[in-house]
Amino acid sequence: MASNSKQWSSATPGYIIFLVDQSGSMSEPYPEKGNKANFTSMVINRTINELINVNMAGDKVKDRVFISIIGYGNPAINEIRSDYISKYAESPIRIETGKQKVSDGNGGLIEIDVQNPIWLEPTASQLTPMGSALEFAKKLVEGWMSKKPDNPAPVIINISDGLPYPDEEEQKALKVSKEIMALSCSDGNPIVFNAHIGDSNAKCICPETVGELPDDQAKFLFEISSKVPDSYIEAAQKQALAVKTNSKGFVSNADPETFIKFINFGSSGGSDKR
Amino acid sequence: MKINIRGYITHKEAEKYSDCADRYAANTSNSRFAIADGVSKSFFPDYWADILVNEFVALDLDKELSIENCQKNWLNKVADKVNTQDVKWYTKNAFIRQESGLATFVGLRIEDDKWFASALGDSFLFFVPNGNKGFDDWIKLSSKPLPVLFDSFPDYYSSRNKQHGELQRIEHPLVEGTFYLMTDALSEWVFNKKDEAVKEINEKWQNQEDFERSITELRFLNVLNNDDSAILIISLKNDGRNTLTYGDVNIQNLIELVEIEKVSEVETINTKRETFVDEVKLSDSSIMSTSDNFPDNTENHETSGNETKDEIKLSQNAQEIFNKCINVYDKSLMKIESIIRSIGKFSRKRKISEEEQKKVKEKLKEYGISFKN
Numbered sequence: 001m002a003s004n005s006k007q008w009s010s011a012t013p014g015y016i017i018f019l020v021d022q023s024g025s026m027s028e029p030y031p032e033k034g035n036k037a038n039f040t041s042m043v044i045n046r047t048i049n050e051l052i053n054v055n056m057a058g059d060k061v062k063d064r065v066f067i068s069i070i071g072y073g074n075p076a077i078n079e080i081r082s083d084y085i086s087k088y089a090e091s092p093i094r095i096e097t098g099k100q101k102v103s104d105g106n107g108g109l110i111e112i113d114v115q116n117p118i119w120l121e122p123t124a125s126q127l128t129p130m131g132s133a134l135e136f137a138k139k140l141v142e143g144w145m146s147k148k149p150d151n152p153a154p155v156i157i158n159i160s161d162g163l164p165y166p167d168e169e170e171q172k173a174l175k176v177s178k179e180i181m182a183l184s185c186s187d188g189n190p191i192v193f194n195a196h197i198g199d200s201n202a203k204c205i206c207p208e209t210v211g212e213l214p215d216d217q218a219k220f221l222f223e224i225s226s227k228v229p230d231s232y233i234e235a236a237q238k239q240a241l242a243v244k245t246n247s248k249g250f251v252s253n254a255d256p257e258t259f260i261k262f263i264n265f266g267s268s269g270g271s272d273k274r
Numbered sequence: 275m276k277i278n279i280r281g282y283i284t285h286k287e288a289e290k291y292s293d294c295a296d297r298y299a300a301n302t303s304n305s306r307f308a309i310a311d312g313v314s315k316s317f318f319p320d321y322w323a324d325i326l327v328n329e330f331v332a333l334d335l336d337k338e339l340s341i342e343n344c345q346k347n348w349l350n351k352v353a354d355k356v357n358t359q360d361v362k363w364y365t366k367n368a369f370i371r372q373e374s375g376l377a378t379f380v381g382l383r384i385e386d387d388k389w390f391a392s393a394l395g396d397s398f399l400f401f402v403p404n405g406n407k408g409f410d411d412w413i414k415l416s417s418k419p420l421p422v423l424f425d426s427f428p429d430y431y432s433s434r435n436k437q438h439g440e441l442q443r444i445e446h447p448l449v450e451g452t453f454y455l456m457t458d459a460l461s462e463w464v465f466n467k468k469d470e471a472v473k474e475i476n477e478k479w480q481n482q483e484d485f486e487r488s489i490t491e492l493r494f495l496n497v498l499n500n501d502d503s504a505i506l507i508i509s510l511k512n513d514g515r516n517t518l519t520y521g522d523v524n525i526q527n528l529i530e531l532v533e534i535e536k537v538s539e540v541e542t543i544n545t546k547r548e549t550f551v552d553e554v555k556l557s558d559s560s561i562m563s564t565s566d567n568f569p570d571n572t573e574n575h576e577t578s579g580n581e582t583k584d585e586i587k588l589s590q591n592a593q594e595i596f597n598k599c600i601n602v603y604d605k606s607l608m609k610i611e612s613i614i615r616s617i618g619k620f621s622r623k624r625k626i627s628e629e630e631q632k633k634v635k636e637k638l639k640e641y642g643i644s645f646k647n
Contacts, residue, residue, distance in 0.1 A: 009500055011288035052364050057295065058318035059355060059365045066548060082551040089364055102371050112370050115363045136554070143550035 003188030005231035006152040008055075008064040013084070014152040015066045015144045016051075016267050017137045018044055019130075020080075021160035022073030026124035028161070028199070032256040036197050037122035039256065040159050044069065044120045047263050052089045061086040068140055069119065072133035074126035079136075081119060092117030130164035131172025134192075134224075138180045145185045153187040156180065157266045158224075161197045162217040170220065177224035191229065193249035193266040194221040195259060203254055205262070206236075206247035218252040225250040232265070239265040275448060276513040277305075277384075281525030282485035283504040287493060291531040295377075296457045296504035297323040301331035302520045305384040307506055311397050311457040313376035313430060314502070317368050318352050322375030322433045325351075330381045336390075339381065341431060348375060348433040374434035380415070380455050382508070384518060389453075390445045391415050394437060396428040398461035402472060403451035409468040416461070417442045424462040452476075453508040459501035463492065475507065482526040 008014040026037040033039040048067065055064045063084040071078040081088075098116040101109040134156075141154045164170045177192050202214030206228060213219045225248040228236065236243035239261040251262045279302075285294040295312030297320070308327040312319025325344045333339065355361065356369045378395025391399050393415045401413040416422070417429045417439045429439020454475065456464070464471045479485045485505075492498035506525070513519065 010286060011500055054315055056364055057314050059362055095363055114367050114370055139554040143554045147550055
């Protein structure tokens with residue numbers, strides 16, 4: 001069996017860790033949702049909602065995935081929630097009413113009221129201990145894999161606007177991310193994907209080489225990203241993401257829609273495979 | 275021609291009969307049979323598969339299945355569910371988004387000296403004539419193009435929209451042999467193992483328990499995908515008569531299995547609790563130093579109060595022991611749950627008296643294990 005190809009199931013659930021940068025700079029303005037922290041929360045909430053939809057067959061959510069949401073910033077490392085997907089479905093923090101466009105059956109669109117659950121509230125202050133967050137994620141991955149060695153390889157999705165701070169966190173992040181990618185279970189190595197919410201207009205989606213990147217933050221996050229496994233190609237196509245042979249699981253300065261697609265892609269590999 | 279029928283069904287590993295979205299139906303009064311596989315990531319696929327097979331076998335003679343009628347029935351049934359007070363937010367959202375149930379389908383009709391079959395998707399009909407010389411002599415039907423490749427994109431009927439793919443139909447003269455109608459996981463296994471698979475079906479699968487045992491073994495050997503699995507085995511033997519007569523009809527009723535499951539279901543305190551997150555938080559001192567705001571450990575790791583390091587260490591040890599206890603407790607509950615499931619199956623086969631079952635339940639109550647009514 002190819003690496004990272006095991007399908008999520010109730011017998012062998014997948015494991016996703018969302019690492020969320022909650023440092024002070026995340027309060028900076030962002031075209032979508034006012035600031036970066038609001039946008040990140042929206043993306044995570046929407047992704048979990050989507051994961052509930054794909055693991056739901058009517059009135060029951062099947063526990064095919066376990067999710068940890070880990071914030072880093074203030075407090076330094078905050079384990080916000082770790083649960084099976086059905087528990088997220090049962091108990092969001094709150095539910096907002098929103099609008100969604102759906103087909104009217106005659107080729108047009110109508111706007112309807114839907115309920116949007118919230119599991120992550122935006123927050124932004126202090127430093128960016130990304131290395132420590134990855135270190136914690138590594139321990140979680142090891143803990144999960146020691147108990148479930150035959151399950152799909154875990155996936156870590158890190159969402160950040162820049163470099164770790166203080167400086168030693170950068171070296172730590174480089175070292176630990178490589179250690180995570182070197183761990184292994186029967187399905188292969190855990191995957192680390194990174195999504196960079198930058199300030200420039202130099203958009204970059206799943207690049208193959210570091211030379212394609214505009215700035216130091218993007219180059220750093222590229223370095224700590226895994227190569228997209230071949231088994232994820234189908235999921236990438238479904239999200240209309242142009243993934244090439246040696247692409248890494250990394251986006252930088254993507255427009256909001258592409259950004260959301262990337263997070264959905266990173267978190268849906270296991271649910272899109274047979 | 276004399277007809278004997280066997281039918282077996284089971285769910286994915288680590289799921290329940292109530293999660294199973296495969297369905298089959300047989301009607302011996304008009305010799306109609308059907309099997310359907312509800313796509314598990316669609317909306318109420320079990321309702322959809324159920325409606326398709328039951329509508330098909332209820333039809334008279336050569337009447338065609340009306341998908342429009344099936345869609346109306348599905349919508350009414352789902353609307354009833356969505357209009358209940360305790361409807362979940364995600365169910366309501368999916369209904370508002372007009373999501374649909376999807377299912378593959380195979381239908382078989384025997385009439386006089388002919389049989390007619392139709393199929394959409396990767397559920398299969400195999401007809402294995404008596405005296406055949408192997409796989410190439412079998413009649414196979416699905417809407418999968420050749421060479422058959424099992425993937426995640428089968429054709430299907432949709433409960434709201436147009437079908438995906440083209441319904442395939444065949445008709446053949448009635449001869450001695452056996453029909454096997456099955457959903458995709460079993461079909462793939464039959465394609466891979468051919469005569470060996472049919473031999474196993476014919477020789478080993480004499481009842482639901484045999485079937486389930488076999489499925490567990492095949493999954494363990496990685497030769498069968500972990501998917502809902504259902505099969506109808508319809509054997510025809512020439513008895514010298516011109517009419518169809520029915521001998522043994524032994525079709526496992528899924529509702530019965532669901533009911534037994536409900537009775538034997540143990541109410542546990544969150545058996546799916548995963549302890550590794552707590553264990554990680556406790557075991558790594560470098561993480562602890564930067565994480566004094568873990569929601570459920572704040573009290574244990576407060577460093578600014580009167581607690582000494584020793585007290586913290588003791589507290590951590592206690593938490594570790596507690597986690598280990600929870601682990602053992604969880605495993606015990608799962609073991610007890612599996613024993614109780616066995617009791618349920620055993621009592622169904624061996625007729626253990628209700629009085630005896632009550633005694634077992636009372637004994638288990640002493641250990642804090644209670645039951646749903």
